[in-house]
Amino acid sequence: MKKQNKTPAPQALVDEIRPGQSLELLKELHILTREGKLNQDSRRKLKQVYHLFGFIEKLLLELADQPGGILLADHGAGKSYLGFILYDLFFKAQKTGHIYGIETRPELVQKSRELADRLGFDRMSFLNLSVAESAQSDQLPERIDMVTALHACDTATDDAIAFGLQKHARFMVLVPCCQAEIARCLNQHKALSLARTPLAELWRHPLHTRELGSQITNVLRCLYLEASGYQVTVTELVGWEHSMKNELILARYTGQKKRAAAERLQAILQEFGLAQLNETRFRLSN
Incomplete structure (x- = not known):
């Protein structure tokens, strides 16, 4: 050394x-x-x-x-x-x-x-x-x-x-x-979503699509971790004046898979037209 x-x-x-x-x-x-x-x-x-x-x-x-x-x-x-x-x-x-x-x-x-x-x-x-x-x-x-x-x-x-x-x-x-994947998915189905629910106004404009996509991404990640047996804490990394990429997710394994988290994960994917992510990003084991 x-x-x-x-x-x-x-x-x-x-x-x-x-x-x-x-x-x-x-x-x-x-x-x-x-x-x-x-x-x-x-x-x-x-x-x-x-x-x-x-x-x-x-x-x-x-x-x-x-x-x-x-x-x-x-x-x-x-x-x-x-x-x-x-x-x-x-x-x-x-x-x-x-x-x-x-x-x-x-x-x-x-x-x-x-x-x-x-x-x-x-x-x-x-x-x-x-x-x-x-x-x-x-x-x-x-x-x-x-x-x-x-x-x-x-x-x-x-x-x-x-x-x-x-x-x-x-x-x-x-x-x-730079959470962009879900924003892309929201964009693909925007017209259908606008006809289906007034909630689609939350991502009608491109800037809102990007911001909402980022927020939904992290919410889904936290639910996925909880459904997989982790206790999750979300906090700020530093002050917002220093960085907008500021969300810190801390996950601790407990082994207790939360059924409610799995159910809410599925509900959010359905509500926002993201069900295709079930088989890619958010596949849960039994």
Whole structure:
């Protein structure tokens, strides 16, 4: 394992950066400047990073006694911003466990591998796969304890949920982004819906179609998770002034499949003319 740079943080940063945090990593993530300083924008980014980590850390602590360590899959990883922060602030001290970053762009996968090597983060793997492909890949273990998907676009969030269900994940942490599939379905049947129900006025205009489609998508995802045996909490990730892609879905496996959630899922699909998604996105096992 390569040694990390042990240059101490400037005194002005001590109260803002967590003890043991890699300064080199914060520079790579553009939270610190190359001179190791925080400006107002990077200070805001740092607070957002720690805010998200606070949600996930509580769940990781519940898994701390997992035999062989915690196995986490980060879908739509991009530059693996989230994975690196989780490793630096939690996994590094645990000495066990592994993070798998899943990303379709090979150049980002290679850069993440190089950064992990420089930092000595040897229990991180980066796989050049789509979220859908990862469910069938032998590069991932059969068991995954936690699934994260931060701004995985459109149906990639649904693929991450399907992956989590297949791997019997104890926790899923999802921040959906660019939900377009249901908006497309609403558009296809708009004329029929307008004749059938006055509720179709909610998505008659294209802007409303996009916004309502996004809202319905996340509601259906939450019902699907509840019907599959998860307890679901929905909250804000950061203030709306920072990002409109702000909905954080936290799912905890309990094994108690809610019949009422399954029934409401079906009712909403029928009401909005989305029954075709029964056999693709929201198929429930008995």
